[in-house]
Amino acid sequence: MSGDITVISGPTAVGKGTVVSALRRACPQVWVSVSATTRPPRPTERDGFHYLFVSDEEFDDLVANDGLLEWATVHGVHRYGTPKAPVLAAAAEGRPVILEIDLQGARQVRERLPEARSVFLSPPSWGALVDRLVGRGTENVEQMERRLATAKVEMAAASEFDHIVVNEQVSQTVEQLIDLLGLATNSETEGQS
Known part of the structure; x- marks a missing residue:
């Protein structure tokens, strides 16, 4: 495998999706894996772009x-997973690969691909994380309580990662990731042509 694989993880509502989307815009050479999930799509999500929405049988x-x-x-509800073949194919092509996944998934990738780099996105504070989750408005009270309980466990695992990046402002976070991953940005690649 010749590509560079980076796992980006962190607690719920820390902004993983927002950061990875901004990173992809800044560095279009980055290949971002699309996770499969058994949960239904949110109103703004597209199948095959945000997630591969699959049935329980397909996931099995x-x-x-x-x-x-x-x-x-x-x-405790829906299953998520990273399809293996597209990740390995992108890495074999030499593309920088990003896996945006939860803590459980990051631990599994560490077991299967120990050479992969791991980055933990951390909120600036617990209060900021709660504000982001509430402000998102996509979960009911019971779902928010479950996500916050999960987030406490996820926050405690930050030291398991190779790098910790605090996501205070998306643009700053993306700049830190570009430096950390040694990526060329749109403006840099345009200047070379």
């Missing part, structure tokens, strides 16, 4: 046939 088939690099049941 991926697990049974070693089709996932990692998978987990998240918040």
